[in-house]
Amino acid sequence: AATGWHALAILRADVRIDAILSDVILAGVANGPDVVAKARALRPGLPAVFMSGYTDGALSPDSGFTLLEKPFRRQQLMDALRHAIEGRA
Numbered sequence: 001a002a003t004g005w006h007a008l009a010i011l012r013a014d015v016r017i018d019a020i021l022s023d024v025i026l027a028g029v030a031n032g033p034d035v036v037a038k039a040r041a042l043r044p045g046l047p048a049v050f051m052s053g054y055t056d057g058a059l060s061p062d063s064g065f066t067l068l069e070k071p072f073r074r075q076q077l078m079d080a081l082r083h084a085i086e087g088r089a
Contacts, residue, residue: 003028004035011042019085024052047084
């Protein structure tokens with residue numbers, strides 16, 4: 001999705017979503033954790049992985065989410081998503 005609001009519109013549709021990958025800092029009104037909170041209101045338990053080069057305190061260390069620091073390798077992304085989907089992150 002191009003924006004957090006577009007992602008939420010997709011989540012309202014009847015489509016399969018295995019996980020959400022979001023940057024912590026997003027352009028516009030909401031940040032990544034806000035969008036994920038709204039996404040989980042629509043789909044409780046939806047696995048989420050965050051990525052960021054600069055979090056600006058938007059994601060607390062005890063949030064329980066996986067945070068990929070930019071830059072990261074493709075394998076790191078795949079591992080983080082797999083762990084989130086399998087319930088280990």
